[in-house]
Amino acid sequence: xxxxxxxxxxxxxRFPGVVALANVDFAADGGEVHAVCGANGAGKSxxxxxxxxxxxPSSGSVSVAGQEVSFASPADARAAGVSIVYQEFSSIPExxxxxxxxxxxxxHGPLHTVxxxxxVRAAGVLLERxxxxxxxxxxxxxxxxxxxxxxxxxxxxxxxxxxxxLDEPTAVxxxxxxxxxxxxxxxxxxxxxxxxxxxxxxxxxxxxxxRVSVMRDGALVATRAKADLTETELVRLMxxxxxxxPHPPEPIPAGSRTVxxxxxxxxxxxxxxxxxxxxxxxxxxxxAGRTSIAHRIVGLRPRSGFTAALDGAPxxxxxxxxxxxxxxxxxEDRKRDGIFGPLAITxxxxxxALKRFSSAGFLRLRRERAAAGEMLRGLRLVAASLDTPxxxxxxxxxxxxxxxxxLMTAPRVLxxxxxxxxxxxxxxxxxYGVLRRLAGEGVAIIVISSELNEVLAxxxxxxxxxxxxxxxxxxxxxxxxxxxxxAATGVALRSAQG
Amino acid sequence: xxxxxxxxxRTLRLPSLDRAAVWIVLVVLVLLAGLVSDAFFKLNxxxxxxxxxxxxxxxxxxxxxxxxxxxxxxxxxxxxxxSAVVCALVMGGKVDxxxxxIAAAIACxxxxxLANGLLIAYGKGSAFILTLGMSIVVYGLVQMGTGGxxxxxxxxxxxxxxxxxxxxxxxxxxxxxxxxVAVGIFLQSRTRFGRNAYLIGANPDAARLAGLPVSRVxxxxxxVSGFFAALGGLALLARTGVSGTNPGAGMEFDVxxxxxxxxxxxxGGRGGVGGTFAGVLVLIIALNLANVAGLPFAxxxxxxxxxxxxxxxxxxxxxxRGGGLGRE
Numbered sequence: 001x002x003x004x005x006x007x008x009x010x011x012x013x014r015f016p017g018v019v020a021l022a023n024v025d026f027a028a029d030g031g032e033v034h035a036v037c038g039a040n041g042a043g044k045s046x047x048x049x050x051x052x053x054x055x056x057p058s059s060g061s062v063s064v065a066g067q068e069v070s071f072a073s074p075a076d077a078r079a080a081g082v083s084i085v086y087q088e089f090s091s092i093p094e095x096x097x098x099x100x101x102x103x104x105x106x107x108h109g110p111l112h113t114v115x116x117x118x119x120v121r122a123a124g125v126l127l128e129r130x131x132x133x134x135x136x137x138x139x140x141x142x143x144x145x146x147x148x149x150x151x152x153x154x155x156x157x158x159x160x161x162x163x164x165x166l167d168e169p170t171a172v173x174x175x176x177x178x179x180x181x182x183x184x185x186x187x188x189x190x191x192x193x194x195x196x197x198x199x200x201x202x203x204x205x206x207x208x209x210x211r212v213s214v215m216r217d218g219a220l221v222a223t224r225a226k227a228d229l230t231e232t233e234l235v236r237l238m239x240x241x242x243x244x245x246p247h248p249p250e251p252i253p254a255g256s257r258t259v260x261x262x263x264x265x266x267x268x269x270x271x272x273x274x275x276x277x278x279x280x281x282x283x284x285x286x287x288a289g290r291t292s293i294a295h296r297i298v299g300l301r302p303r304s305g306f307t308a309a310l311d312g313a314p315x316x317x318x319x320x321x322x323x324x325x326x327x328x329x330x331x332e333d334r335k336r337d338g339i340f341g342p343l344a345i346t347x348x349x350x351x352x353a354l355k356r357f358s359s360a361g362f363l364r365l366r367r368e369r370a371a372a373g374e375m376l377r378g379l380r381l382v383a384a385s386l387d388t389p390x391x392x393x394x395x396x397x398x399x400x401x402x403x404x405x406x407l408m409t410a411p412r413v414l415x416x417x418x419x420x421x422x423x424x425x426x427x428x429x430x431x432y433g434v435l436r437r438l439a440g441e442g443v444a445i446i447v448i449s450s451e452l453n454e455v456l457a458x459x460x461x462x463x464x465x466x467x468x469x470x471x472x473x474x475x476x477x478x479x480x481x482x483x484x485x486x487a488a489t490g491v492a493l494r495s496a497q498g
Numbered sequence: 499x500x501x502x503x504x505x506x507x508r509t510l511r512l513p514s515l516d517r518a519a520v521w522i523v524l525v526v527l528v529l530l531a532g533l534v535s536d537a538f539f540k541l542n543x544x545x546x547x548x549x550x551x552x553x554x555x556x557x558x559x560x561x562x563x564x565x566x567x568x569x570x571x572x573x574x575x576x577x578x579x580x581s582a583v584v585c586a587l588v589m590g591g592k593v594d595x596x597x598x599x600i601a602a603a604i605a606c607x608x609x610x611x612l613a614n615g616l617l618i619a620y621g622k623g624s625a626f627i628l629t630l631g632m633s634i635v636v637y638g639l640v641q642m643g644t645g646g647x648x649x650x651x652x653x654x655x656x657x658x659x660x661x662x663x664x665x666x667x668x669x670x671x672x673x674x675x676x677x678x679v680a681v682g683i684f685l686q687s688r689t690r691f692g693r694n695a696y697l698i699g700a701n702p703d704a705a706r707l708a709g710l711p712v713s714r715v716x717x718x719x720x721x722v723s724g725f726f727a728a729l730g731g732l733a734l735l736a737r738t739g740v741s742g743t744n745p746g747a748g749m750e751f752d753v754x755x756x757x758x759x760x761x762x763x764x765x766g767g768r769g770g771v772g773g774t775f776a777g778v779l780v781l782i783i784a785l786n787l788a789n790v791a792g793l794p795f796a797x798x799x800x801x802x803x804x805x806x807x808x809x810x811x812x813x814x815x816x817x818x819r820g821g822g823l824g825r826e
Contacts, residue, residue: 300707323709337703342768343696351697352708358690365688405708 003066005030005194006051006082006163011060013046020046021057022218028211030162033185033195035209037202039238039424043218044198048165051196052084053077064163083156084165091151093141098123100140101155126158131187146177150184157188164188165196170204176285182208202231202425203453214238239426249436249460249476252277257311259444260327260413264306265293266470272463274413279435279445281459281476283452283484289468290448291332294415298322298329310412323352326412330402332421332448334395338402341391345383346372348390348401353408375404380430396427403434414438415446420454432458452484517769519812520760520776527783535790545669547782552671553578553734554749555778558756559682560611560726562774563719565757566686566699568766569625571720573614574727574753576636577607578746581731583640586650586740596653604728610636611724615717637744644743652735660736671733678726682771691718700767755806756781763813781805 004027013021021043028034038044049055051062053071061068064080071077074084091100098119099106107118123136132150134143140151149169156164166185170178185195185208199205205212206226213223214237222237252275260274274280282290295301297308299319308315316322331338340348349372350357357368373386379400383393390401399419406414416435420428435458439445449455455462456479464472464487472487531538538544557574564571581603589599610632617628644650663669686692694715698705705712734745760777762769784805788798 319706320709320711329707331704331707337701337707340697340700340704340767343700347693347697351705351710354690354693354710361690363688363690363693 004028005065006196007063008047008051009061009063011047011050011062012058013050013055014058019218021050021060023060024215024218024220026213026220026223028194028196028213030192030194031189032210033189033197033208035197035199035205035212036215037199037205037212037234037238038215039426042215042238044215045167046218047215048084048167048196048198051077051163052082052165054084078159078161081160081162082165083159083161083163084167085149085152085156085169086167091140091148091155093139095140096120096136097127097134097138097140097143097151097154098136100151101126101136101158103155105158123154123158126154130154130157130184130191132184144177146173146180149173149177149181153181153184161193163194163196165198167198169197170199170201178204201451202234203451205234206231216240235425238424249279249458250440252439252460256442259311260297261309261312262297262306262470263309266463266473272470272473274444274446276442276444277439278461279439279447279459281455281462282446282448282465282470283455283462283487284465288465290465291417292468293465293470294329294417294446294448297415298327300329323409326410327415328352328406328409328411328413329415330406330417330419332417334398334402334422339390339398342389344387345376345381345390345393345401346386349376349404350408352405356408371408372404375407376400379403379434394424394427395422396424396431399423399427399431400434403431407438411443413444413446415448417448418450419447420449420451456480456484517761517773519816520773520780523759524776524780524783527780527787531783531787531790534787541667545663545667545672547786548675548779549669549671549737551778551782552675553730553737553746554752554756554781555675555730555775556678556733557727557730557749558753558760558774558778559678559771560723561753562682562757562760562762562769562771563685563692563695564625564723565762565764566695566766566769567716567719568699568702568764569618569716569719570629570754570764571611571614571723571727572626572629572750572754573610573633573636574723574730575746575748575750576633576640577610577724577727578731578734578749579744580610580636580640580746581607581728582735582740582745583644583650583743585732585735586652587643589651589653589656591651591653593653593655596656599653599656600732603732604725607724607728607731608721609724611721611727612717614724615720618720619713619716633750640743646743648740648742650740652740657736657739660733671736674729674733678729679771679775682726682774685722686770691715695719696767698766751806752781752802755802755809758806758813759809761813763810 006026006028008024008026011021011024011026012019024043024047026047036044036047046055050057053074053076056072062071063069064082069080071080071082077083092103095103099116101123102119107115107122109115109118120136127134127136132154134147134150134154140148143151153164169181173181185197188195197205197209209226211223211225212229212234214221214234216238256276256278258273258275262272266272282293284290292301296303296306297315299315299317299322303317310325310327315325315327335341340351346369350368354363357364357371369386376386381400382397390398393401419435420431423431435445435447447455447458456476459476462474462476462479462484463470474487557578561571561574584606585599585603588602589595614629614632617623618625621628660670660674664673686695694710697708697710698712698715702712731746738745756777757774758764758777759780760769760773760775762773781802785798785802788801793801
């Protein structure tokens with residue numbers, strides 16, 4: 001048997017009070033896409049940080065192509081052929097693709113001036129070699145997210161990487177953009193590179209990976225060929241317990257009244273109605289206008305072109321009044337307009353319902369705390385204390401606090417935008433449970449999600465969104481991912497594919 | 499940390515580094531001052547020191563709320579001047595006008611704060627520029643009102659009472675400062691206004707989404723700032739008498755320095771009145787040390803500036819390290 005390209009032996013990393021990596025024996029070969037998955041805190045980030053030279057291991061060894069290596073810095077790792085592409089973009093929009101690829105490693109002409117022409121030439125060769133369709137002279141700011149991701153990738157490759165680590169590369173990509181990225185990844189595999197692929201999204205792992213390594217609580221629990229693995233099995237390995245397969249939602253109780261009516265939003269002119277206890281899924285590509293519909297319903301954007309009515313009465317325009325009326329929107333981007341980062345869990349949970357916990361402007365702190373505690377226990381929040389700043393919680397727990405905030409207002413209509421984004425598998429199931437329970441209690445729910453199986457698992461009905469309007473509404477019976485994809489992408493994609 | 503907690507304990511919460519920093523600095527500085535000067539730990543000296551800090555300290559309580567909201571108030575120096583001048587003019591040396599003078603000063607300060615708040619909340623302008631402009635307007639109005647010379651006489655008893663010492667020990671101005679701080683702490687932790695200020699400052703977009711009255715809270719915060727600046731003006735008037743038409747000139751910088759030192763940085767949502775109080779003490783002790791060390795006034799200014807720069811650098815360093823927040 002040949003020597004694996006990358007191998008770790010008994011790799012261990014301790015942090016005060018935690019063993020983030022415990023005796024990890026990991027091996028991966030050139031010419032494969034090797035997915036590394038695990039719940040939040042399983043240790044995959046620590047492993048990648050050790051492999052890319054960001055942190056030092058406490059003990060154990062790493063070898064590349066049989067040579068034992070010790071990376072004191074990311075530069076050491078790059079020199080040995082290991083490059084990492086992080087989730088967040090670090091490219092500079094005001095510079096060209098070539099300038100970004102060689103950022104910090106510029107080509108110099110005489111008099112130490114920057115030789116941009118040499119950079120463009122080298123970038124052109126690099127992009128061509130790896131089959132990346134980008135213009136080296138294009139401004140990065142003018143590129144879409146997928147192309148910006150490719151710039152990051154090209155930068156990682158420009159150091160003659162043999163091992164490329166991709167950390168959640170598709171977090172911000174639409175389905176079509178994802179395909180473009182996967183095309184590049186496959187061509188890298190052809191060229192014999194090892195691609196370590198970290199992702200939360202199981203569908204993706206099954207699409208792109210050759211082998212899958214699963215981490216849990218700092219240990220490597222299994223490495224399997226994709227062919228020997230089912231999705232259920234993978235989830236079991238990640239969580240260490242059986243997760244029930246998504247079951248279809250309970251039927252809506254007979255005699256449920258219509259709560260929300262959206263007129264003028266459907267392309268066929270019919271009104272879209274939402275009943276008590278009903279979950280309506282909004283499916284569509286990223287950029288199809290799902291979030292825009294949600295924003296327009298709750299008044300965050302002008303409600304041009306359609307009207308919204310709650311119990312037959314028109315919904316106010318002002319977001320605060322919409323919230324008061326009982327229509328609550330939960331953001332897709334927790335960090336941007338969800339969490340109050342430095343503030344305690346309690347303050348975060350009660351923010352939208354402070355009036356309930358005050359009289360004459362004075363806060364009733366004990367009552368507030370008791371209510372927040374009860375609500376969060378019901379949501380199975382995991383936290384050391386309610387005084388912990390919310391920013392220190394995992395994505396799933398932050399989302400539970402945001403659910404608590406929404407539920408504190410006793411909503412009649414709840415609009416959840418990507419409710420499980422950045423949430424690990426276990427917490428995901430819990431959030432599905434919460435949504436189903438709420439529907440059972442008579443709350444009308446709209447779920448927006450890029451994950452089709454999520455929409456399919458939760459919704460009674462599914463509305464397909466294109467260009468900010470609803471092009472079709474169907475009952476969730478006999479639908480599968482394929483038929484939904486066809487509906488969501490429609491003729492446009494089919495004709496584009498020829 | 500990641501054990502499933504079924505009942506959330508009320509934990510003894512260790513203050514995070516950014517909250518504790520100013521208190522650590524204060525303790526170090528007090529010890530240092532004790533080493534440098536034998537007189538420092540004498541009760542009389544200490545109370546005098548805090549008494550000196552009253553005008554800046556009282557004003558800083560109000561500015562803290564504006565800064566929690568990611569705002570800034572550069573007009574407080576001018577409001578302090580206006581308050582002192584208006585009070586002395588209205589009192590006109592008559593006992594009967596004592597309360598009228600105080601009320602007039604407070605009303606004027608709050609009105610300027612209200613104007614600031616309305617302009618910033620609804621005009622959507624930059625707080626920095628708008629309050630700077632307001633400070634010039636107020637300065638001009640004060641000059642017009644006085645004709646450019648120090649005028650007005652305080653009511654008999656006003657200065658005597660405020661400069662007195664209760665039981666011959668505790669200066670009344672120190673009590674006023676402590677009272678202002680206590681009111682500020684109550685406002686920030688026990689009222690919906692205070693909570694809203696933290697929430698809006700921590701994330702204005704999330705606040706809007708949660709239906710919080712962002713504009714109203716902004717207006718109230720600038721009014722609170724104007725109100726406390728007026729009180730600061732009264733404290734200054736008590737301390738120095740009718741000493742000019744612009745006694746609060748430049749005070750906004752001392753106030754800002756104290757607030758930032760106290761951990762309420764320009765990024766909003768963090769800090770509070772308690773830290774501001776410690777910041778005021780740090781500033782006043784540092785200046786006293788410079789004074790004791792025999793530095794000329796110009797050099798003391800340089801020291802003051804250096805303290806502000808060092809403090810803001812320290813907080814951004816703490817902030818980059820996550821302010822004690824753990825991440826995966």
